[in-house]
Amino acid sequence: MTEHTTERTAPASLELEAISKVYGVTRAIDEINAQVPAGEVTVIVGPSGAGKTTLLRIISGLDTPTTGRVLFDGSPIKGVPDGLAMVFQDYSRSLFPWMRVEDNVAFPLRRGVEKAERRRRVLEALQAVGLEGKERLYPWQMSGGMQQRVAIARALACHPRLLVMDEPYASVDAQTRAELEDLLLEIQTRLNVTVLVVTHDIDESVYLADNIIVMSKAPSTVQEVIRVGLARPRDQIATKEEPEFVHARAHVLRLLRGEAEPEAATPDDTLEVGV
Amino acid sequence: MSAITRDRAVRPAPSAVSRRIRRAGSSAILPLVVPALLVALWWWGSESAVNGLFIAPPRDVLDRTLSDFLSPHPGDLFLGEVARHDLVPSLWRAALGFWLAVVVGVGLGIVLGLRPVLAALFQPLVHLGRSLPTPALIGVFFLLFGTGDWPKVLLIAFGVVWPILFNTIDGVQGIGTARAHVASVFKIPSRDVLLRIVLPGAAPKIFAGVRVALSLSLIMMVISELQKAKNGLGYLLVYSQRNFDYPGFWTVLVVLAVVGIVLNVIMIQIERRVLAWHRGVTAQHD
Secondary structure, three states: OHHHHOOOOOOOOEEEEEEEEEEOOEEEEEEEEEEEOOOOEEEEEOOOOOOHHHHHHHHOOOOOOOEEEEEEOOEEOOOOOOOEEEEOOOHHHHOOOOOOHHHHHHHHHOOOOOHHHHHHHHHHHHHHOOOOOOOOOOHHHOOHHHHHHHHHHHHHHOOOOEEEEEOOOOOOOHHHHHHHHHHHHHHHHHHOOEEEEEEOOHHHHHHHOOEEEEEOOOOEEEEEEEEOOOOOOOOOOHHHHOHHHHHHHHHHHHHHHOOOOOOOOOOOOOOOOOO | OOHHHHHHHHOHHHHHHHHHHHHHHHHHHHHHHHHHHHHHHHHHHHHOOOHHHOOOOHHHHHHHHHHHHEOOOHHHOOEOHHHHHHHHHHHHHHHHHHHHHHHHHHHHHHHHHHOHHHHHHHHHHHHHHHHOOHHHHHHHHHHHHOOOHHHHHHHHHHHHHHHHHHHHHHHHHOOOHHHHHHHHHOOOOHHHHHHHHHHHHHHHHHHHHHHHHHHHHHHHHHHHOOOOOOOOHHHHHHHHHHOOOHHHHHHHHHHHHHHHHHHHHHHHHHHHHHOHHHHHHHHHHO
16 A cells, blocks of 8 residues: 555645535534645634534544535545544543554554564654653553553554544543643644644644634534634743733634624734634 | 550561461462362261262272373373273363354354344344253254264354354444544554454453353263263263262262363463453553
8 A cells, every 4th residue: 555655745635615414304514614724733623512523524534424525635535535644532442452552553554564664653653752662561551641642653653644633632631631732733843744633622722723613513514713823832831821822712712602703804813704 | 664565566566477377378278178178078978878879988089080080101191091082082072162162153253243234133043042952952963963973062062152152242342433433544454453453352252251161061061972972971971870880970070170170270371361451451440
């Protein structure tokens, strides 16, 4: 297979064109139009039951939309696109407890990547997430945060062009969460990969994002797309003190509570009109 | 400080040590108490005027077991005549039936576990097979497969396959959609999905079923040899009883017990190795 053997290539872009999803008589997603620009961090945020997970399954080719289509680098996806890797919410279920860390990370590479190269990529990916020397451990011998780092390393070892993360930090404690957020931003910059994160944590969405897609309750639509212009590298304390952070955070919260109308125009340049 | 309090202050150390020794000693001795009582009861029964006719004394049974089942000749692999004539054929048939059941049970269990439609289709048949008491089918097996080794092997396999089959289906279905998503997102080839996700994921349940099947296979082994047999431990039980050879009858029970214990120990050792990760995971969650 070629997708694994190619060297790291340009980050991928993603377009969602009039996506809807109906389960029987339930309309989970009404209509979603959105763009995930190449080389940026896009965060989808929405209330519980907003169909975020459904949308993510459609984006990653695990499920098909009732109408509409997903364009990966401009061409419609059929199944899971090559170059997409995913970090799942629950590390205890997404990692395999019967495999050592190195085997977990190497597992997706078993097809099409020869052994020496596999080994090199595993070590490289583990180093990127700060887990060098841990390759002989089993996941259950590690803390939750370390296990999620293994899951991130597994995705990175595939040399993805689009990294999709489904509530990646929902099952770790606050301290670890902050560390992993910084790790993600650092990796994203260094490896120049497109990142799409789904979260229900508003602070996290603003902290991570270049773009925030705010979804409504089901049947979901895009309420607004917010452009976040906070400088990189970001800092857990300083960035969160900036007026722009505070403003964006409050705005997202109001949107989710249904108290704010999507802003048509704002004095603040960083808030742009949504789709 | 008075002499009394000083005495109390000094005391705990040696008493703690002796308590530990006592505890270690008792943990080694306690499990032996009941078996020793049983042997005593056995001996007492063999001494009684009426029952003594049927109950051979433990000492005689031990001597007879050793002389029947062990031999000083390396050419016979140190197996006595009875061992060669009855024990080996018995174990051979039991092993064949057991492994047949493992292969069929795990193979079929994985297919049914992965394909809910097939599982639903075959559910009534599987429940029927499980509910039938296998010993009742012994005649059917002799009718279908003659009187040689095969009806016995197949009867053992049929009798023990169910716990393996049910546990494999259960284990496969319990692996969960999260792992299935990982497999499809990372485009894991189906061979790897089968051998590196499904099989190890279901292994804890499969082993639980196999352990039940192992002890069940000894039961089925004896039952299959009670009729139309020319050798085997089950045959020996009937034969020795009919010939009023009570020490011989008791040796068979002793050998069956030893075989059962040895197989169980082997099973536990294999399980410890293969499922080390599972013990690690469950220890984490405790």
